[in-house]
Amino acid sequence: MASFLGIVFDGVAYGSLLFLISVGLSVTMGLMKIVNLAHGVFAMFGGYLCVTLMARWGVPFLAALPLCFAALGLAGAVSERLLYRHLYSRSQLDQVLFTIGLTFMAVAAATYYFGPTEQLVELPPALRGQVSVLGLELGAYRLFLVALVVLLTVALGYLVERTRFGAQLRAAVDNPSVSAGLGIPVERVFCLTFALGSGLAGLGGALGIDVLGLDPTFAFKYLVYFLLVVAVGGAGSVSGTALGALVLGVFDVAGKYYLPEAGAFIIYALMIAVLMASPAGLRGRRL
Amino acid sequence: MNGSWRVRLEAAFWLLPCAAYFVFPDYLVLGSQVLTAALFVVSLDLILGYAGIVSLGHAAFFGIGAYTAGLLAVYGWGEPVTGLILAGALAASVGYATSFLVVGGEGLTRLMVTLGIGFLFHEAANQASSITGGMDGLSGVSMWKLLGLWRFDLSGKTAYVYSAVVLFLVFLLARRLVASPFGLSLQAIRENERRMPAIGAPVQRRLVSIYTLSAALAGIAGALTSQTTEFVGLESLSFERSASALIMLVLGGTGRLYGALVGTCMFMLLQHVFSDINPAYWQFWLGLLVALIAFFAPGGVLGSTTRWLDAMSFRFRRGSGGPA
Amino acid sequence: MTPILRAERLSKHWGEFRANDGVSLELAQGARHALIGPNGAGKTTFVNLLTGFYAPTSGHVFLGNERVTSLPQHERVARGMTRTFQINTLFTGLNVLESVLLVICQRRGLGGCWYRKLQALKEEQREAWELLDRLRLGDEALTITRNLPYGKQRLLELGLALATRPRILVLDEPASGIPAAESREMFEVIAALPRSVTLLFIEHDMDLVFRFAERISVLVGGRVLMEGTPEEVAKDARVRAVYLGSAVE
Numbered sequence: 001m002a003s004f005l006g007i008v009f010d011g012v013a014y015g016s017l018l019f020l021i022s023v024g025l026s027v028t029m030g031l032m033k034i035v036n037l038a039h040g041v042f043a044m045f046g047g048y049l050c051v052t053l054m055a056r057w058g059v060p061f062l063a064a065l066p067l068c069f070a071a072l073g074l075a076g077a078v079s080e081r082l083l084y085r086h087l088y089s090r091s092q093l094d095q096v097l098f099t100i101g102l103t104f105m106a107v108a109a110a111t112y113y114f115g116p117t118e119q120l121v122e123l124p125p126a127l128r129g130q131v132s133v134l135g136l137e138l139g140a141y142r143l144f145l146v147a148l149v150v151l152l153t154v155a156l157g158y159l160v161e162r163t164r165f166g167a168q169l170r171a172a173v174d175n176p177s178v179s180a181g182l183g184i185p186v187e188r189v190f191c192l193t194f195a196l197g198s199g200l201a202g203l204g205g206a207l208g209i210d211v212l213g214l215d216p217t218f219a220f221k222y223l224v225y226f227l228l229v230v231a232v233g234g235a236g237s238v239s240g241t242a243l244g245a246l247v248l249g250v251f252d253v254a255g256k257y258y259l260p261e262a263g264a265f266i267i268y269a270l271m272i273a274v275l276m277a278s279p280a281g282l283r284g285r286r287l
Numbered sequence: 288m289n290g291s292w293r294v295r296l297e298a299a300f301w302l303l304p305c306a307a308y309f310v311f312p313d314y315l316v317l318g319s320q321v322l323t324a325a326l327f328v329v330s331l332d333l334i335l336g337y338a339g340i341v342s343l344g345h346a347a348f349f350g351i352g353a354y355t356a357g358l359l360a361v362y363g364w365g366e367p368v369t370g371l372i373l374a375g376a377l378a379a380s381v382g383y384a385t386s387f388l389v390v391g392g393e394g395l396t397r398l399m400v401t402l403g404i405g406f407l408f409h410e411a412a413n414q415a416s417s418i419t420g421g422m423d424g425l426s427g428v429s430m431w432k433l434l435g436l437w438r439f440d441l442s443g444k445t446a447y448v449y450s451a452v453v454l455f456l457v458f459l460l461a462r463r464l465v466a467s468p469f470g471l472s473l474q475a476i477r478e479n480e481r482r483m484p485a486i487g488a489p490v491q492r493r494l495v496s497i498y499t500l501s502a503a504l505a506g507i508a509g510a511l512t513s514q515t516t517e518f519v520g521l522e523s524l525s526f527e528r529s530a531s532a533l534i535m536l537v538l539g540g541t542g543r544l545y546g547a548l549v550g551t552c553m554f555m556l557l558q559h560v561f562s563d564i565n566p567a568y569w570q571f572w573l574g575l576l577v578a579l580i581a582f583f584a585p586g587g588v589l590g591s592t593t594r595w596l597d598a599m600s601f602r603f604r605r606g607s608g609g610p611a
Numbered sequence: 612m613t614p615i616l617r618a619e620r621l622s623k624h625w626g627e628f629r630a631n632d633g634v635s636l637e638l639a640q641g642a643r644h645a646l647i648g649p650n651g652a653g654k655t656t657f658v659n660l661l662t663g664f665y666a667p668t669s670g671h672v673f674l675g676n677e678r679v680t681s682l683p684q685h686e687r688v689a690r691g692m693t694r695t696f697q698i699n700t701l702f703t704g705l706n707v708l709e710s711v712l713l714v715i716c717q718r719r720g721l722g723g724c725w726y727r728k729l730q731a732l733k734e735e736q737r738e739a740w741e742l743l744d745r746l747r748l749g750d751e752a753l754t755i756t757r758n759l760p761y762g763k764q765r766l767l768e769l770g771l772a773l774a775t776r777p778r779i780l781v782l783d784e785p786a787s788g789i790p791a792a793e794s795r796e797m798f799e800v801i802a803a804l805p806r807s808v809t810l811l812f813i814e815h816d817m818d819l820v821f822r823f824a825e826r827i828s829v830l831v832g833g834r835v836l837m838e839g840t841p842e843e844v845a846k847d848a849r850v851r852a853v854y855l856g857s858a859v860e
Contacts, residue, residue, distance in 0.1 A: 035395065086582070092398065093341050097537055097581035100530055104574025111567040220526070224406055231399040261414055268407040272388060275396055275403075468716040468732070469725040471705075475713050478702040485662070485700070486714045487688035487775055488722055496723070 005136055007254050013142035015249020016149035017211055021204035021222075022229040023156070023241045024076075024197015030236015031173045032088055032190055037099040039201060039226055040219035041106040046072045046202025047214040048110060051119045061124050069203040076198025080191045103219050110216040119214040141210060148207070152200070153242065160238060169193060173236050228267060232274045234281025243282055300545070304451050308444075315443035317559060322450035323512045325551040328535045329454075329461055329544060330504035335533070336541030337465060338497050339477030340389065341398055343529050344405025345505055347385075348378040350412065350524030352506025354419055357428045357519035365431040367439075367449065371510045378506020379499050386498040390491055393480075402526075409524040424520035428513055439515070446515035453511055457504055461544055464500075473497055474542070534577050540587030549588055613675055615640045615809050616692065616779050621660045621670035623653075623833075630656040632833040633670070638779070641806035645824035646813045647844075649853070653833040654813045655697060658783050661811075662694045663687050674779070691778035695771075697787055697813070699764045701756045707767055708752040711739045714774035739774075746770050746800060762793045769800065780804070782812035786819065798823055821845070829853075 025039040046068045053059040053067060083102075087095050127144050130137045160166035171179040172189050180186045205214070212222060225248070233244025248267055255266035274282065307318055327349050334340045352374040359370045388400050412419045419425060430439050437445045464470050472493055476483055483490045513519040522528060531554070539550025562569035580587065616638040623631040631653045638644055646654050659665040661672055663684040671680045674690050682690075702710050715735045716722055743749045746766050751759060756767065769785060785801065786794030798819055804810065814820050820827065820841070827844045829836040831853050837844065844850055 029395065035398065090581075091585075092394065093335070093537070093541075094581045094585055096341060096343070096398070097533070098578050100534075101574045101576070101578030101581060104570050104577065106574075108567045108571035108574060111570075224402060224526070227399060227402065231396070231403075235395060264410045265407065265414065268403045268410065271403050272400060272407070275392065275400055276388060280396075463728070464725045466728050466730070467725045468713070468721045468727065468729060469723050471709060471713050471729060472717070472722050475702045475705060475710075478704045479700060482696075482700045482702065482771070484684035485664075485688065485694060485696070486771055487685045487693075487717050489683075489685050493723065 003136065006138065007257055008250055009136070009138055009146075010142065011250030011253035012246060013139070013145050013249075014211065014253055015246040016146050017204055017208050018225060018229050018249055019242050019245035020149050020152065020207070021201045022226045022233075022245060023238055024194075024199075024201050025226050026230040026233060026235050026237065026241040027169075027173070028194055028197055029230055030234075031169070031176075031193055032084070034084065034087055035092055035095045035099065036084070037096060037223060037227075038102040038106065038219070039197075040221075040223040041103055042072050042076060042198040042201040043205030043208070043222070043226075044106065044110065044214070044216075044218040045075070046205030047119065047209050047218065048114055048205075049202070050206035050209065051114075051121060051214070054121065061121065061127075065203060065206055068206040069199045072202025072205075073195045073199025075202075077191055077195035079198070080194040084194065085187075085190070103223075107216050107219055110219075114216065116216055119209060121209040121214075123210060145207060145211070153238075156238060165189070165192065225267075228271050230281070232271055232281055237281070240282050297545075300548075301455065308447060308451075312442070312444075315447040317555075319443055319446045319450045319515045320512075321552060321555045322447070322454050323508050323515065324532070324535070324555060325548050326450075326454045326457055326511065327505055327508035328532050328539075328547040328551045329458060330501045330508060331532050331536050332541060332544060332547040333461060333464075333473075333504070334498055334501045335536065336543065336546070337470065337477065338473040338494060339480075340401075340494065340498065342389070342401040343398060343526065343533065344401040344403070344408075345501075345532060346524050346526070346528035347405045347408040348382055348502040348505035349509035349512075349528060350408060350519075350521075351381055352378045352509030353513040353519045353523040354412065354425065354509075355506070356510035357425045357513040358418070360428045360430055360514070361425060365429055367430050367433050367514050370430075370514065371453070371507055374510030375503045375507040378509070379503035382502020382506075383495065383499040386495040386502075387491075389498060390494040405524070405526060405529055409521065409526070412521055412524055419519075419521075422521060424518060425513075426518050428517045428519065430514050430517070439517075443515075450511055450515060453507065457507065458544070458548075461504075465544060469493070469496075477542075534573070536587075537577070537580060537585075538587055540589035543589050546587055546589045553588065612639065614638055614673075615642075615675060616661070616811070617673040618657070618661060619671045619673065621657065621672065622668045623656055623660055623665055624668045629833045631660060631667075634660075634830065634833070634835055636811075636828055636835075636838075638809050638811060640809055642809050642811075643823060643825040644809075644811045645820045645827045646811060646830060647815070647817075647820060647827060648830035648836075652830040654830050655783055656833075657830065658694055658781050658811075658813065661781060662692060688775055688777075692781065693772045693775045693777035693779070694781040695768050695783055695785060697783040699761075699768050701764060701767060701771070703757040704755065706753050706755050707743065707748055707759070707770075708739055710756060710767065711742055711770055711774050712736065714771050715739055715742075718775050742770060742774055746773075762789050765789055766797065766800075769797065777808060779809045779811070782810070782814075784813050784815060786814070786816060791816075794819065 021043045025036060028034060028036060049068050049071055050064045053064040054061060059067070087098060123141055127141045129140050131140045131143055160169060168184045168189050171184055172186050176186055229241060229244045229248055232248060233240035251270055252264065252267050255262060259266070304322065308315070311318065331342070331345050334342060355374040355377050356370040359373065364370065385404050389397055392400055413421060432438050433445055433449055439445050472488055476490055476493060480490060509523055512523065535550040535554040536547055537550070538554055539548065540546030558569065614637040618634060618636040620633040620635050621631055622629065622633055634657055646657065648654055656665065660667050663682060667680065671678055673679065674692060679687055679690065712729065712735060715738050716732065719735060721727070740749070743752055748763060748766055748770065751763055756764065759767065765785070765788065772780060786797050789797065794816065801810065802823055824841060826838065827841055828838040829844060829850050836849060836853065837847055
């Protein structure tokens with residue numbers, strides 16, 4: 001019988017992963033006002049890249065992680081330049097359709113190259129098993145996850161609050177046309193932000209192989225979770241995404257444990273309830 | 288386009304499913320699937336093409352209708368037409384209840400709510416597997432004779448005619464509606480929702496009405512599907528069904544009603560031909576097609592090739608009501 | 612005589628920022644009243660409060676004897692008060708005739724009618740054509756709104772409001788963006804409106820204001836600086852200092 005705290009911890013770990021992947025989506029949705037249903041693709045390919053690096057080239061897990069971040073970040077920058085920037089002025093329907101189309105293509109490509117089965121990853125021995133923390137038995141990998149995400153969040157917070165790029169980003173989220181008028185290179189901010197978000201998603205996908213699983217349907221299967229996190233937390237807000245991810249992570253895990261008949265019902269109902277109370281999400285439009 | 292020419296073209300169009308009955312007697316089962324899918328896409332066009340509500344969860348109502356009709360039959364009431372009506376009524380009630388959630392928000396929130404509702408009902412059906420059959424689905428949906436006269440046979444003849452007639456009747460209703468002042472007000476909401484209250488129009492009321500009607504029609508489409516295939520599965524509530532209906536609609540062209548029909552035919556025929564060869568190939572090329580359409584040709588087939596064939600918007604001539 | 616429109620100490624606060632602070636105004640039946648003030652003075656906010664686009668932080672709006680402060684926008688239109696927008700807020704995908712017909716049907720209670728064909732509504736069509744002729748938009752009747760030149764779009768903006776047959780017409784910079792020659796034309800249409808229509812208009816072009824207004828309210832920093840006849844306003848030292856500058860003779 002797992003303890004309540006253990007379950008909450010699992011929820012927090014799950015939520016951290018959701019946060020890592022979703023933060024990019026939230027910021028691009030808030031910044032460029034673009035509905036990107038293909039965001040899960042970056043996470044998915046992050047996972048597949050990690051598997052390939054480890055299996056094909058013998059790269060150790062911990063070394064593969066930053067490579068996944070970099071590669072998917074680059075992919076994000078390229079996608080933004082070539083494809084996404086043409087969608088900013090288009091209708092919501094066009095954006096939805098285009099990104100659904102991209103997702104179909106990506107899923108098909110993944111099925112073709114990697115096959116439809118689940119991918120497995122061998123975690124380094126240090127991250128396996130349980131660790132005793134304050135009398136609780138917690139999964140070592142999950143502990144590692146939470147620690148890493150906390151570190152990254154602090155780094156992100158520093159980036160957003162203390163650097164010039166962060167200031168430009170906040171200004172652009174708040175008011176793109178005025179920012180452009182003030183000389184902020186909005187286009188470059190968009191591109192870098194998209195790249196950063198995609199890189200983090202790729203990293204999250206790699207980290208998530210063990211927790212979320214990885215197969216070609218990943219991009220669609222988890223898309224709704226990412227969108228949920230963004231909707232609940234509020235598009236454009238890093239703190240909101242963190243809040244939304246934590247809330248959803250904990251509620252989902254706890255819900256599935258304590259009320260298995262309700263299943264995923266809870267989080268959908270939760271999302272609708274939050275949106276009705278606060279249509280812009282919990283922390284909409286504030287970075 | 289001249290009025291009488293338009294009517295002739297429409298009549299010619301409706302001869303096609305009639306002709307198909309005689310020309311392709313071995314494909315009537317596929318034909319029924321196309322017809323029932325088309326009905327679902329027409330219901331989506333009403334909210335998306337006309338009122339401008341982008342929904343990624345419309346299959347919720349399709350599924351509600353499907354399971355209602357299916358459960359009625361499984362528990363002893365196999366009369367098709369009443370089953371259809373009851374399914375539509377239930378889907379309409381759920382549509383009405385959820386419409387306030389959808390209509391109240393705007394932009395991204397609306398989209399998310401429709402997505403959430405879709406997943407909510409899918410999950411509910413999944414959990415209630417003792418009733419719905421869960422992953423295995425609901426089989427044993429056996430229907431009584433249609434109007435007491437025609438048996439649903441294996442060749443699919445009855446099913447095909449039944450589907451065609453229901454589609455036609457619903458289409459007539461939709462056609463009348465979009466050519467009415469109400470239909471015009473929906474398009475105006477789509478074009479500029481903000482201006483509507485300023486000219487005295489109650490936006491929420493209109494959107495709730497069309498959303499409810501659309502849910503009813505989607506439910507009817509679902510019921511028709513379960514009655515003609517004698518099976519209901521979870522995929523009837525799935526995101527895949529919502530998304531593919533959206534794709535069919537955009538393929539043919541939104542806001543034209545006939546676009547829904549043309550798009551459905553094209554999609555289902557392409558799918559029938561290609562997805563058997565290799566599902567991954569089909570998914571890839573479909574994705575590419577959708578992405579290209581979204582990028583380059585948002586008007587779909589009807590929008591791009593026949594700009595003047597605007598069947599549902601009227602064109603007045605000065606003499607027909609203006610001052611002499 | 613009860614004023615046909617009365618704003619009683621309307622305020623709109625967003626946190627610390629006071630867009631409108633205790634603004635009051637009264638319009639008699641048939642008035643030609645202008646609302647002027649520097650950019651950011653809160654004129655459009657005031658119109659939004661009057662018409663129900665915003666809910667006020669405090670204060671009330673009266674149409675005749677009826678308090679309409681909590682009435683939604685579309686119901687105020689039904690009671691006879693319509694506004695236009697400073698930036699064209701049109702049905703870009705509909706054509707001119709459809710746009711006007713839409714409003715006429717709504718006014719006649721047919722807006723929600725789903726079973727009658729638009730084609731068959733002869734009375735309403737006739738009214739639409741008459742209005743378009745009056746606005747000299749007859750030739751563009753079948754043009755899609757987004758393809759209209761800016762000046763014609765501005766006329767249509769006015770036309771949509773006129774189609775509601777308002778008793779009170781609130782115009783937000785009707786001539787904005789239009790060159791001087793065409794804006795005179797626009798105002799001639801406005802001036803030709805009968806006295807059964809009460810007019811409140813925001814305008815920056817002082818030439819037009821002094822030509823067409825019978826009373827002027829001056830709004831500065833969310834508050835009414837003064838209200839009076841055009842002569843009184845032109846002479847007032849505070850107004851000249853804050854707004855008109857020394858350019859007015």
